[in-house]
Amino acid sequence: MSETPLLDELEKGPFPSFVKEIKKTAELHEKAEKEVPVMAKGVLKQVETSFRDKITHWKHGGIVAVRGYGGGVIGRYSDLAEEIPEVAHFHTVRVNQPSGWFYTSKALREICDIWERRGSGLTNFHGSTGDMVLLGTFTEQLQPLRDELAELDTPFDIGGSGGDFRTPSCCVGPARCEFACYDTLEACYQITTEFQNELHRPMFPYKFKIKFAGCPNDCVASIARSDFAVIGTWKDDIKIDSAAVKEYAGQIDIQAEVVDLCPTGCMSWDGSTLSIDNANCVRCMHCINKMPKALAPGDERGATILIGGKAPMLEGAILGWLFVPFMEMEPPYDEIKDMVAELWEWWDEYGKFRERIGETIWRLGMSEALRVAGVDAVPQHVQEPRNNPFMYFAKDELVHSDIVKEFEKRGLKLKGEAGEED
Amino acid sequence: MVDLDQRLNDWKEFIAKRKEKDYFSDFGPPHYANFLPPVIKKNYGKWKYHEILKCGVLKHVAENGDAIYSVRAASPRLLSIYTLREFCDLADKYCDGFLRFTSRNNVEFLITDESNIDPLINDLKAMGFPVGGTHDATAGKYALSNMVHTQGWVHCHTPAIDASGIVKAVMDELFEYFEEMKLPALCRLALACCANMCGAVHASDISIVGIHRTPPLVDDDGVRRMCELPTTVASCPNAAIKAKPKEKTVEVNVEKCMFCGNCYTMCPGMPLFDPENDGAAIMVGGKLSNARHLPTLSKVVVPWIPNEPPRWPGVVDVVKKILETWASEARKHERLIEWAERIGWEKFFEKTGLEFTQHLIDDYRVTPYQYTSYRATTQFRW
Numbered sequence: 186m187s188e189t190p191l192l193d194e195l196e197k198g199p200f201p202s203f204v205k206e207i208k209k210t211a212e213l214h215e216k217a218e219k220e221v222p223v224m225a226k227g228v229l230k231q232v233e234t235s236f237r238d239k240i241t242h243w244k245h246g247g248i249v250a251v252r253g254y255g256g257g258v259i260g261r262y263s264d265l266a267e268e269i270p271e272v273a274h275f276h277t278v279r280v281n282q283p284s285g286w287f288y289t290s291k292a293l294r295e296i297c298d299i300w301e302r303r304g305s306g307l308t309n310f311h312g313s314t315g316d317m318v319l320l321g322t323f324t325e326q327l328q329p330l331r332d333e334l335a336e337l338d339t340p341f342d343i344g345g346s347g348g349d350f351r352t353p354s355c356c357v358g359p360a361r362c363e364f365a366c367y368d369t370l371e372a373c374y375q376i377t378t379e380f381q382n383e384l385h386r387p388m389f390p391y392k393f394k395i396k397f398a399g400c401p402n403d404c405v406a407s408i409a410r411s412d413f414a415v416i417g418t419w420k421d422d423i424k425i426d427s428a429a430v431k432e433y434a435g436q437i438d439i440q441a442e443v444v445d446l447c448p449t450g451c452m453s454w455d456g457s458t459l460s461i462d463n464a465n466c467v468r469c470m471h472c473i474n475k476m477p478k479a480l481a482p483g484d485e486r487g488a489t490i491l492i493g494g495k496a497p498m499l500e501g502a503i504l505g506w507l508f509v510p511f512m513e514m515e516p517p518y519d520e521i522k523d524m525v526a527e528l529w530e531w532w533d534e535y536g537k538f539r540e541r542i543g544e545t546i547w548r549l550g551m552s553e554a555l556r557v558a559g560v561d562a563v564p565q566h567v568q569e570p571r572n573n574p575f576m577y578f579a580k581d582e583l584v585h586s587d588i589v590k591e592f593e594k595r596g597l598k599l600k601g602e603a604g605e606e607d
Numbered sequence: 608m609v610d611l612d613q614r615l616n617d618w619k620e621f622i623a624k625r626k627e628k629d630y631f632s633d634f635g636p637p638h639y640a641n642f643l644p645p646v647i648k649k650n651y652g653k654w655k656y657h658e659i660l661k662c663g664v665l666k667h668v669a670e671n672g673d674a675i676y677s678v679r680a681a682s683p684r685l686l687s688i689y690t691l692r693e694f695c696d697l698a699d700k701y702c703d704g705f706l707r708f709t710s711r712n713n714v715e716f717l718i719t720d721e722s723n724i725d726p727l728i729n730d731l732k733a734m735g736f737p738v739g740g741t742h743d744a745t746a747g748k749y750a751l752s753n754m755v756h757t758q759g760w761v762h763c764h765t766p767a768i769d770a771s772g773i774v775k776a777v778m779d780e781l782f783e784y785f786e787e788m789k790l791p792a793l794c795r796l797a798l799a800c801c802a803n804m805c806g807a808v809h810a811s812d813i814s815i816v817g818i819h820r821t822p823p824l825v826d827d828d829g830v831r832r833m834c835e836l837p838t839t840v841a842s843c844p845n846a847a848i849k850a851k852p853k854e855k856t857v858e859v860n861v862e863k864c865m866f867c868g869n870c871y872t873m874c875p876g877m878p879l880f881d882p883e884n885d886g887a888a889i890m891v892g893g894k895l896s897n898a899r900h901l902p903t904l905s906k907v908v909v910p911w912i913p914n915e916p917p918r919w920p921g922v923v924d925v926v927k928k929i930l931e932t933w934a935s936e937a938r939k940h941e942r943l944i945e946w947a948e949r950i951g952w953e954k955f956f957e958k959t960g961l962e963f964t965q966h967l968i969d970d971y972r973v974t975p976y977q978y979t980s981y982r983a984t985t986q987f988r989w
C-alpha cells in the first residue's frame with residue numbers, strides 16, 4: 186500500500202501536480218551526489234501527515250542567516266523531526282530573481298546543480314514576492330549555498346525577508362509589451378541594487394515592497410501587493426492609427442465594446458472615425474487593450490506612484506493610495522530613490538513595530554506623508570474631498586483674536602498644549 | 608534609445624568592483640540583459656502590438672515587423688529541479704535556451720521560429736504541462752490563468768488551510784477554462800492560506816482565504832520561553848491580549864479575538880490551530896487593473912468551508928458555481944465585480960444560490976480604511 190494515500194489523490198487530473206513534482210524529486214534525488222538526505226521523501230511524509238491531521242507541522246523558525254546578511258533565509262523546522270529526520274530543518278532561501286523573470290537554460294541549470302547538492306531540489310518559480318524560492322535545506326548548507334550562487338558566471342544574490350525592503354519585482358514591460366510606459370526592468374534592477382543594504386539587513390518596522398508595472402493594467406498587482414506602486418502612465422493624447430481602427434471595425438463592434446465601455450464616456454465613433462476627448466480620459470487602458478494595433482499610450486510618459494497597498498494583516502487591506510500623480514522615469518531614477526529614502530526615514534521613526542507604511546499614514550494622516558515627501562496636495566489625491574469638518578490647522582494658519590486675549594487675562598487658559606505645563 | 612549592451616557592461620563593471628571586497632555580497636540580481644533573447648534585445652521598447660494565435664500562444668510584433676512567440680504552460684509553482692532541467696532541454700531545443708516565468712507562475716517559452724510552436728506544445732503536453740491561460744481582449748475571449756497561491760502545509764507555519772492541494776483540485780475542475788478561451792472577461796483566481804495573504808487574494812475576482820475560527824491557546828511555558836510580553840500584547844489589533852506580568856505570561860479575552868493569528872506570528876507560545884474549525888472563506892469581486900471599473904477589494908461571500916483534504920470538494924463546488932454563474936450571465940468584457948454591481952448583490956446571492964448569513968455583514972471595526980476618500984486608482988484627469 187502507498188505511504189501517501191491522500192497525496193496520491195492529487196496526482197490525478199489534468200493540471201500539473203505538485204505531488205508529482207515532489208515524488209519525482211524524491212526518486213531522482215536518491216541517485217544524485219549530495220550533501221543532504223533525500224529531503225523530498227520527508228516532505229511527502231510530512232505533508233501526508235498534514236493532510237491527515239488537517240494542520241501544519243512546520244514550526245516557527247529561529248534566526249538562521251548567512252554571513253553579512255540579516256534576511257533572505259526563512260528558518261523552518263518540522264515538529265515531527267524525530268519521525269521524519271529528512272526535514273528536521275527545512276529552511277527556505279529567497280534568491281533575487283532577474284527583472285521580468287527572464288532566464289537562460291544555462292543559468293537555470295547551474296542553479297539546479299547547486300540546489301541538487303545543497304538542498305531538497307524543490308523550488309518555487311516564483312514566490313509571492315517575486316523571488317526564486319529554494320525550498321528546504323539544512324542550516325549547515327546555507328553558507329556554502331550562498332557562496333556557490335555568488336560564484337556563478339552570472340552570480341545570484343539572495344533576496345529580502347522580515348522587516349526590510351523586500352525584493353522588488355516588475356512586469357515584463359518593454360522587453361515584450363507594447364503598453365509599457367517606462368522601462369520597468371531597468372527601474373526594478375537599479376532600485377534593487379541601490380538599496381542592497383536595506384534589502385539584506387532588516388531594520389524597518391515591517392516589510393516594505395516596491396513593484397513596477399508598465400501601465401495601468403498592473404500585471405504585477407502593484408496596487409494591491411506593494412507599499413509603493415510605480416505604475417506607468419502618460420500625459421498627452423492617446424495615439425490613434427485611423428487605418429488600423431477601420432480594420433478593427435470589421436472584427437468587433439467598436440461602439441458597443443470599446444466606446445460604450447469607456448468609464449468616462451470620452452470616446453466617440455461615427456462609423457468611420459474614432460475620436461477621444463483626451464482631457465476627460467483617465468487612462469484606464471480599456472480601449473487600448475481592445476485595439477492594440479490601433480491605439481497606444483501617448484509619448485509624454487512616466488509613472489503614477491501609489492502608496493500604502495497591503496493585505497488585510499493587520500488592520501484590513503489597502504489598495505495603494507495615489508501619492509504622486511506623475512513622475513518622470515528615466516535612469517538613474519534619482520527622484521524615486523530620494524523619495525523612498527525620505528519616506529523610510531520618517532516611517533522608521535514614527536511607525537510602530539509591525540506597522541506597514543499605509544497604516545502609519547492612516548494613523549498620522551496623508552498630509553503628513555505628503556509633507557515628508559515634499560509633494561503638494563492636489564485634487565488627484567482624493568476620490569472626493571473629505572466629508573467631515575474635523576481638520577487640523579497649524580498655528581500660522583490661525584488669525585489673532587482680541588477676545589481670546591481678554592479671556593486669558595481673566596485666567597482662562599489653553600491646557601494640555603504641546604510643551605505647556607499643566 | 609536603450610543600449611542594453613552598455614547596461615550589461617556597466618553591470619559587469621559593478622560586479623567586478625564588488626568582487627574586490629573581502630566578501631563578495633550585496634551585488635543584487637543578475638542584470639536581466641544577460642537573459643534576453645536577441646530579438647528582444649533588438650526590439651526592446653519597440654513592440655507595436657500583439658495578438659493571440661491560439662489559447663496559450665502569444666505573438667508580439669515589433670515596429671520593424673520582427674515577431675516573438677510566447678508559449679505559456681501551466682505550472683504548479685512548486686517545481687522539481689528535474690522538471691526545471693526538462694524545461695531547459697525544451698528551451699534549448701526550440702528557443703535557443705530562452706525562457707521566462709510570469710507573474711502568475713506560468714512558464715513561457717520564447718520562440719522566434721513559428722514552426723517550433725506545435726512541436727513544443729506537444730512535448731509540453733507529453734510532460735504533463737498543458738498550454739493555455741491567455742486571453743484575447745480584442746475578440747473578448749478569455750481563459751483562466753494560473754491561480755496565484757501561497758505555501759500552505761508544504762512550507763508555512765501559520766496556515767489555516769493547505770494551498771497547493773486546493774489549487775490543484777480547483778484547477779483540475781476548471782481545466783477546460785484554462786485550455787480554452789471561453790470566459791466573457793478576465794477572471795483572476797487566488798488563494799492564501801491565512802490572512803497574511805502572501806497573494807493577491809484581497810484584489811482577485813474569486814479567491815480562497817484560510818481563516819481560523821478559534822482563539823489562540825496560551826502555552827504559559829512557551830510564552831515564558833519564547834515571547835516578549837509587550838510585543839505580544841501589542842500584536843493584537845483588537846486589544847484582546849492582556850499581560851500577566853507576575854506569571855510572565857498573557858491571557859486572552861476570547862470575546863474580543865477575531866482569530867487573525869497575528870499573536871501567533873509574534874509569539875510561538877500562542878498556537879491557534881483547530882483542525883475541525885479552521886477552513887476557507889470565499890471572496891469575490893476584487894480587481895486590481897485600472898481598466899474600466901476602479902481597482903477594488905474582494906468581498907466575502909462564503910464565511911467558512913471546512914478543510915476537506917485531499918480534494919476539498921466543498922471549496923471546489925463553490926468556486927465552480929460562482930465562476931459558471933458569472934460566465935453564463937455576464938456581458939462580454941464584464942468582470943465579476945462589474946456584473947455583480949450591475950445586477951446588484953441581492954441578485955448575486957440569488958443567482959449563485961449562495962446563502963447570505965450575518966457573517967457577511969462587516970463587524971470588524973478596527974479601521975475605517977474602506978470609507979476613506981483617498982484615491983486608490985491611477986484613473987484621474989490631469
Ligand code: SF4
Binds near residue numbers: 362364399400402
Ligand atoms: S502592466 Fe502594462 S506594460 Fe506591464 S506587462 Fe502589463 S500590460 Fe504590459
Ligand code: SF4
Binds near residue numbers: 446452
Ligand atoms: S483609456 Fe479608458 S478612459 Fe481613456 S479613452 Fe480609453 S477607455 Fe476611455
